[in-house]
Amino acid sequence: MASQRSVRLSLKKPTYAVCVVGVEKLVDIRSDVPRGAKFFEVTGSSGVDLYVTFDSAHVTEPQGKSHWPLDADVDVVVYVKEASRILNDYKVKVSYYEHQEDSALGQGVLYLTGVDVSLDVDRERTGKVKRSRGDKKSWHWGPEGYGAILLVNCDRDLYSSGEPDHRNSTLSSLADLQDMSPMVLTCDGPDKLFDNHKLVLSVPYSDSKRAGVFCARGGNSFSNYKQVLGPQHLSYEVERQPGERAISFYVEGLAFPDADFLGLVSFSVSLVDTGTLPEAPLFTDTVTFRVAPWIMTPNTQAPLEVYVCRVEDLHGSNKAFLEDVANLALKANSEMVICPQVDNRNDRWIQDEIEFGYIEAPHKAFPVVFDSPRNRGLKDFAYKKILGPDFGFVTREISSGRISSLDSFGNLEVSPPVTVGGKEYPLGRILIGSSFPRSGGRRMSRVVFNFLKAQQVQAPVELYSDWLSVGHVDEFLSFVPTSDPKGFRLLLASPSACLKLFQEKREEGYGEAALFDDLKYRKKITINELLRDKTLRSNNHYVQSCIDWNREVLKRELGLKERDIIDIPQLFSLSASVATALFPDMVNMVVLGKYLGIPKPFGPIINGRCCLEEKVRSLLEPLGLRCIFIDDFLSYHELLGEVHCGTNVRRKPFSFKWWNMVP
Incomplete structure (x- = not known):
């Protein structure tokens, strides 16, 4: 699992955070600790998985009612398995103690909103997009290899269009989509979360002239498909509709491998918190394609x-x-x-x-x-x-x-x-x-x-x-x-x-x-x-x-x-x-x-x-x-x-x- 940055707990008020499904989040249990506290205990509500990492050479795992020592090399990691239905429906509580048998000196509470964000492609080369938690950034050759494949869209599906399809930033026909590779963005979570968060799809500048991405917004006819990434578009703020859990994109190759191009292109989606200055990406998922050779x-x-x-x-x-x-x-x-x-x-x-x-x-x-x-x-x-x-x-x-x-x-x-x-x-x-x-x-x-x-x-x-x-x-x-x-x-x-x-x-x-x-x-x-x-x-x-x-x-x-x-x-x-x-x-x-x-x-x-x-x-x-x-x-x-x-x-x-x- 990929790791997000840590979230700090407070004894004075609850802490709120967004947690991407399946992605670990480190909980900072030492930023606000009661005076005299030497031990801690962590619990989570249903739907939250948590575990404690420690150095077994120096720390003994607690048994029974024993608690974890605060002064040892011990960290708390949490993650959620499913997207939330409402905001803040997952809870993690950390209690602090001076002695093993004492009552808690204080508590830090963390409320989590689970959001499912994933950018997926045909990583397994089956012809269909499947959800993957594996390595999507790398591309490997061979029968045991993995990584998505992209065709240069160099045919001309409409004779009247004049040029090969990849030279046009508009879609010539729905048949044109069949030459493109599918890419699916999962974006499941409470709609209210997206009032102050956004999803941004992006392509590196060096790859922008070698691949383009189309997406239909507002209808299913080919006139509704727009090129959202490409030579003129390095990023795209995804237009997510209320209740929408998956958005389909179509990727076309614009250039064959050559002396200055190894054939690999990548795309990323970031979940961005718009309530901070500057806006902060909370999570990024990246996929890599290889352009098919001639x-x-x-x-x-x-x-x-x-x-x-x-x-x-x-x-x-x-x-x-x-x-x-x-x-x-x-x-x-x-x-x-x-x-x-x-x-x-x-x-x-x-x-x-x-x-x-x-x-x-x-x-x-x-x-x-x-x-x-x-x-x-x-x-x-x-x-x-x-x-x-x-x-x-x-x-x-x-x-x-x-x-x-x-x-x-x-x-x-x-x-x-x-x-x-x-x-x-x-x-x-x-x-x-x-x-x-x-x-x-x-x-x-x-x-x-x-x-x-x-x-x-x-x-x-x-x-x-x-x-x-x-x-x-x-x-x-x-x-x-x-x-x-x-x-x-x-x-x-x-x-x-x-x-x-x-x-x-x-x-x-x-x-x-x-x-x-x-x-x-x-x-x-x-x-x-x-x-x-x-x-x-x-x-x-x-x-x-x-x-x-x-x-x-x-x-x-x-x-x-x-x-x-x-x-x-x-x-x-x-x-x-x-x-x-x-x-x-x-x-x-x-x-x-x-x-x-x-x-x-x-x-x-x-x-x-x-x-x-x-x-x-x-x-x-x-x-x-x-x-x-x-x-x-x-x-x-x-x-x-x-x-x-x-x-x-x-x-x-x-x-x-x-x-x-x-x-």
């Missing part, structure tokens, strides 16, 4: 929607590509969403513009799209077309400096759940590409990286991707789901595997089979020519060394073994010391459950089949996967992207609750 979903999560852009420009139409993706989505039982040309302004790289994730609290969850700072043709798509009821939006803008290709979200992936050296990452780990350590190359902006890191639940891993022309991690890695205990495989682009495959085919007598044999608009390159090209082989040895460096980082940071990794044949070409895929990059695929939309590589045809496709099938289909090769050569590959770059997938959230992990 969470990415890996390829192993089931697909819900596949997004793709319709374009037609100097490079032609991507109509055939759309048809192939539509057929793939149909097989995977996923809805396909086409961003029309008027909304994408011929920006086809929807993977680079946005990343889908979600936020979750015990009472509610909804998807949130993270809009990258690249700001090309698709820059308004997420805000104008995706943001809506129960679909949130977040972005980070780069205020100064040049935006690099590494700020695009093809450079943002997340692993499936992994365990590393006994440390569990049940939501996986974010993977981003960067420059080589301690080099001066391109890096993801700190604004974006700090945001990702601050979410805590998917601890980011930096990889080396600056060796690529575009510089995105999706150019050399992907994850695919499997039905075995591991649950996934990491796919890595592999020049070594490709050169080995071509060497085997040459030894089998197929040296004149040619890359791009099925393409009219590209010059054919035979296997013999590829293997004789010393520059090409040297360049790909360099590329392989870059991928191998990442391979070791991924094994270390994701706890992987070699058996968890599959090498996908791929060759690259080098220009000005940066690499691009020589033929469509098969790792840059879209994963829809067991169906894989893989860039068609147009490899050498042997016995009527592309040997690259056959090799990939032999590696992946025994795992229960289905390889579907999509021609993206003109519409994406020649523009330095592939199937993954031209698609985006919203996936099913994790069943695991993020608050049950320990970051």
Whole structure:
């Protein structure tokens, strides 16, 4: 139990005090004592619990009619169990004695008015507010942890409202309340008590711009709900109505965790005595929320929607590509969403513009799209077309400096759940590409990286991707789901595997089979020519060394073994010391459950089949996967992207609750 300040007794007149239910009050029994008094006795009326604290090494607890010694280290503590029905209905009496057997020399009387004041939230994370006497100030991770959770109210429940709901200090609709976390103020006690006492709800200044509180006074329509705490309101004198015993509040998050915000916000309610100068708070109760993090979903999560852009420009139409993706989505039982040309302004790289994730609290969850700072043709798509009821939006803008290709979200992936050296990452780990350590190359902006890191639940891993022309991690890695205990495989682009495959085919007598044999608009390159090209082989040895460096980082940071990794044949070409895929990059695929939309590589045809496709099938289909090769050569590959770059997938959230992990 929390302790209030002590109350002094008087021999001349009764003392009156307010006692909050369940909160201890220390009674000062020595401030006014009869002359000659050496002992005391304390009694209380029904409804008052009292006990005496003492040092058992120096004081013996009285037995029978014996009394407590006044000159020893002895204190009296009282508390009430229920709120009073009328003022001063609880009584405590302290009697003073010179000797154990004498009559009392005098008495001090304390009249208490019990008031029940408690600020409560969903501390136990059940989705409902329950009354708690436990620790409400602290917030703890893990399955045995506790503490309330807050969603950033970043959806837009009314399209006519324009901005996300958390940017408005007014309530847009009653549906808006469902995105907020409940908070209940108990304020039971005699109505007359509140003639000279008030309840004040407050938020620290540093938290006021990160969370807001709404309360309905005067009715139940959404127009009656007012923001009582927030950026413009640091405190609120609660408008308690006569007989009102509980007041409901609704709390919304205004900001995600970030470099300058750990994600914790607190609110307090104080019972204030207005009859003193200055006004004195008699009791304060404080609760703490953690703002729910933004969470990415890996390829192993089931697909819900596949997004793709319709374009037609100097490079032609991507109509055939759309048809192939539509057929793939149909097989995977996923809805396909086409961003029309008027909304994408011929920006086809929807993977680079946005990343889908979600936020979750015990009472509610909804998807949130993270809009990258690249700001090309698709820059308004997420805000104008995706943001809506129960679909949130977040972005980070780069205020100064040049935006690099590494700020695009093809450079943002997340692993499936992994365990590393006994440390569990049940939501996986974010993977981003960067420059080589301690080099001066391109890096993801700190604004974006700090945001990702601050979410805590998917601890980011930096990889080396600056060796690529575009510089995105999706150019050399992907994850695919499997039905075995591991649950996934990491796919890595592999020049070594490709050169080995071509060497085997040459030894089998197929040296004149040619890359791009099925393409009219590209010059054919035979296997013999590829293997004789010393520059090409040297360049790909360099590329392989870059991928191998990442391979070791991924094994270390994701706890992987070699058996968890599959090498996908791929060759690259080098220009000005940066690499691009020589033929469509098969790792840059879209994963829809067991169906894989893989860039068609147009490899050498042997016995009527592309040997690259056959090799990939032999590696992946025994795992229960289905390889579907999509021609993206003109519409994406020649523009330095592939199937993954031209698609985006919203996936099913994790069943695991993020608050049950320990970051």
